[in-house]
Amino acid sequence: MERSRIDLDILLPEIPDERDACVERLINMLQYKRGIDKVHVIAGDTDKKARLCFHYTPSEISLNGIEQIAKKAGAEITEHYGHLLINTTGVRHPRHARIIEAALEKYMGILTVSVSGTGFIQLEYNKEVTTDKTVLEQIGRTGLAIINVEDFHVHRQESQEKMHEDQDLNPDHDHEAGADEHAHGGVFGEKTEGIFAIICGALLGIGFGLSFIGGVSPYVSIGCYIAAYFFGGFYTSKEAIEGISKGAFEIDFLMLVAAIGAAVLGQWAEGALLLFLFSLGHSLEHYAMEKARKSIAALADLAPKTALLKTGGAISEVQIETLKQGDIIVVKPNSKIAADGIVVKGNSSVNQAPITGESVPADKMPVENADAGLENSDKLDAKYKVFAGSINGGENLEIKVTRVAADSTIARLVKLVNEAQTQKSPTQNFTDKLERYYVPSVLVLVGILLLAFLVVDEPFSASFYRAMAVLVAASPCALAISTPSAVLSGVARAARGGVLIKGGKPLEELGALSAIAFDKTGTLTEGKPKLTGVYPLAGIAEEPLLEIVVAVEKLSDHPLAAALVKGGEERLKKDIAAAANVSALQGRGIKADYKGAVIHVGNKELFAEKNNKLPDNINQKVEVLESQGNTTMIVQQDDRYLGIVTLMDIAREDAKETLTRLTDMGVRKMIMLTGDNQKVAEAIAGQIGITDAWGNLLPEQKVAAIEKLRASEKKVAMVGDGVNDAPAMAKSTVGIAMGAAGSDVALETADIALMADKLSNLPFAIGLSKKASRIIRQNLVISLGMVAVLIPLTILGIANIGPAVIGHEGSTLVVVFNALRLLGYKKQ
Structure with missing residues (x-):
């Protein structure tokens, strides 16, 4: 039996990574072909892309035969399945995202879909049933405005052209800066929801104040309350109707029912208070999502839009999209670098903090052989390489472009962060599932309480009022926003600090690690x-x-x-x-x-x-x-x-200090895995404070070592520079790649990528994860605790709608602002 390997992106060029469902489909198609005994994925590293490994019998099938079968199967899958990452505006908060997600899941041809609270949609669709144009039409019908559409790994102009052709799907859609304003369809643009909430509060206050002035008809106050209902209930009604039309009874519906119930009982002031605080909470949730979104979107603005292209002796200003590999660009002092490349002339210090999070500028110098081929540019020393979006120091630089704008490190980082927003954390999946059963349960409880007058000696109005109070108290508003707001804030803060965290799952698990395995060469040394x-x-x-x-x-x-x-x-x-x-x-x-x-x-x-x-x-x-x-x-x-x-x-200068900090943060066991001999491993381990050193390991033995660690420690991370470490990273709880800036494969294969080649960024990432986990737990305690307190109080009649509204909406505001604290997390 022999083996052969084929790069996965040759067979499936559109998939986001080797964990995509299409890879499993491809393996299933090839597994039982004559002569092929086994097919499996080999994860990529910094030198090689992810590959499919074929175990085959040469007497039954040739190497050329395998390639032909694999390419044919890959072409069939690519023909059948499409993957899109769509940036939209109009998603107001995570609950709204869930409604959109549920609606899209029902459309024919869409296989999987995930919608983030910041408006990014990641989906897979069956090309035999639908087209990308139809998918965009379906998204347009949900009321969202599409900013841009991206095929994974394939920047197809036709997708962009289709999107521009179909602008009539979103009459309010504008590709320029005003697009976000129109997504809400309000007279005040994106601020309409907040302004409506303030108007509602003002009318509530005026009506309440007038009720104490003698000689003023009570109908004047009621008129103010009715007007407050309109402004406070506008978006609540809109979202409640949207949810009901899609078969979802969300929190907006519960609040609307409670407000109508209060009006029926003549409690106009309490109903207006409910709608005021609920709409204010809504607008602040939207503010939290927008703040996280803008923090991430700021990454895309790091690279300048134009570059100074040197052609012969002439210099001209061009759009960065027109730059090609091999072009020479001139970067003036104290200006942003427009493209990834290598320095061919000039010496300067470059601030790489926007990309790698490094606080100290890095010295750059010209490469010795400026005419060398670009294919080996990734292997050059860091002192010769620069990244788009970094800031030049006080000297002129001339740079040979090694990557076009769409493939630059910053472009890939932005794309991967956007994908990360659609990945839900375990806690978020739990709360989503809880809400799915919780809301109907609340409606059943309210229905029972409405009939309390048949059992208890009280009028129907009293039972009805109690039921409405319970409805407010039991609504899981804070629960819905507690986790996604913290995850998005955490991912945004990490990206600003030079750490790419791919979604909520690695963000939560990173802080729970009890053991970390390190590759030696290039990681600890x-x-x-x-x-x-x-x-x-x-x-x-x-x-x-x-x-x-x-x-x-x-x-x-x-x-x-x-x-x-x-x-x-x-x-x-x-x-x-x-x-x-x-x-x-x-x-x-x-x-x-x-x-x-x-x-x-x-x-x-x-x-x-x-x-x-x-x-x-x-x-x-x-x-x-x-x-x-x-x-x-x-x-x-x-x-x-x-x-x-x-x-x-x-050993790296910062290795010993970093390991000490990790120990102080609660990581009990730190192990070095290396192919070097045991004596060398032990010598390095003794210098820096590693608890165990395992030497003479082949890549497959590193995988076995991780499995052994997981059996005793449960949560284990593997940290490496990517070379030969990818299989072990895949087996660990969290795979962490160092020095990922400029490396496509390291960016795509790791769960967490430290953009700078600095081990000291690891404690920052773990500290941020721990804080994010604490905030998520705090938010869950606040949201569930408030519900647990308010429900008995309202059932027993101790608290009425007023206190229930204040407690309910107060807890929502607390969890929103608590989550936003992550954006201000500082490196220790």
Whole structure:
């Protein structure tokens, strides 16, 4: 049996990621084809995209046959299923989002749909039953205004053209800044709901005040209350009717019934108070959603709209959409960088905080070979790379564009954050399910209380009044807004801090972690070997020994040689001329002529073979140094041993402090997973405070290690730089990718992406998650606690509609403002 792998985006170019239902459909189609024994997904990493792995029998099917079958199956699925991310305006709050979601689920051809409280709609549809044009028409009929439509992974102009062709679906729709205002269809634009609530309150106050003035007819006060009913009940009635038309009895319906009931009983003031506070709460909920939305939308405005394109000696201003890979753009001092690229001219410090959250500007310099191909630009050192939306310092830069505007890091970040808004948290799923059964239960309870006069000696009016009070008290208004407002605020704050959190689930689970597994290389360590020690033997000083090593290693292209040369010249503070007749000894070291002598630099195996045996004193010294995690290189001149130099992939400067902070935050166990030998792993672990170090692990063994951890710790995160870590990330509770800025695959495969290559951002993300979880719990206690208190009080007649309204709407306002506190969360 043999294996073959095919990039998933070749087979299914439109899917958002490998967790999409279409991947499972594709596997099911291929699993039982003749000659194919097994098909499974291999998650992507920073070097490779997500792939399908085929286990097949060569005697029954050829490699070419597999490719043809897979492409055909992928084409069939792509032909049958479409995926859209749609940005709309007009969703006023999470309850309204749920009504829209329920309505869209009923349309023929829509398979799955998720609507966020900020107006983003993510859906999958069957192309055999409907089209994207029809889907947009169906969304238009819900009263939403469409801002833009995006196919996943495919920026199709035709979708945009269809949207513009069909503007008649939304008569109030405007693609410019005013679009949001018209989404409400009010005379005051987007502020209409709030202004109506204020007018309602003013009329209520006037009517209540006039009732105490002698000689003023009571009908004047009633007239004011009726006018207050109109302004306070306008949006309540609108949403209640919309919900009923879609078969949903939402909170708006309950409030409307209670207000009408109060009017029937002649309690106009209490009914007007109910509608005033409810409409005010509504408008503040909408304000909370808009604040979170605008915080996220601000990301899209980070990149400038135009760039200075250099063509020959001429410079012209162009739209960023027209930039192509390989174009050279000029960035003036203190201006925003217009595209992802590499610096080809100029030195400057660049503020990358808008993308990575780094507080200190990063120094940038020109790449040595400006004419090099763009295909390897991702592998260049960070000092050569810049991102769209970052801010140049005080010097001119010339940048070669490596990504077009639609594929820039900031564009992908915005898109992924928008997708994240549609992903519900476990708590939100719980509260949604609770409300689905809770609202009908409230209606049944109210129906029973309406008949209380048959059992209790009281008039029907008293039973009716009590039932209306219970209706107000039992409405789960605060419950509906408690979780989504906190999740959206948390996701927005994280994005501003350089952390991408993909929805409510990872936001909640991140703070509950009890164990974190770290990849070593590039995560806990710098990922690059550095010269750590020079140990001359008798008869030679450190400086001449280092000169010989640098001269010999200067012409080698081995990564260790580059580290020796760089570290040596930094210590010597001068350039050293290269040796002559350099030749590599594969897997052992290097040989060269230098100042009339033959120099060998290599590992102990080289000298054990060359001289039959390594002297005991040198062998013991090498073993001691290697036990401390060093890679050792022995230096010999002719037949004389000159000394030993050591290299090590050293721990990050912030690693120890970060791990200490994580321990203080309640993470009990921190484990290093690495392919390096156990001694190296233990040496690094001892330096930074890792509790356990597991070395000599292959990628599949890292997966087994995560499974073992989950069995004992339940909530486990895997933190890596993406290289070979993706399978382990997929098995963990939360997968966290470091240094995701500029890496498409790291952005798409991880649950949480730390945009900067800084481990210190991890405590910020966990701290934000913990605070978000606390706020969600607080909101649930406030919302459910208020209901639990008010229901008995109103049933027993201790509290009437007035206190019930104040308690009900007061709790709603409290949870809204409590959730908004997350937007102000500060890094510790």
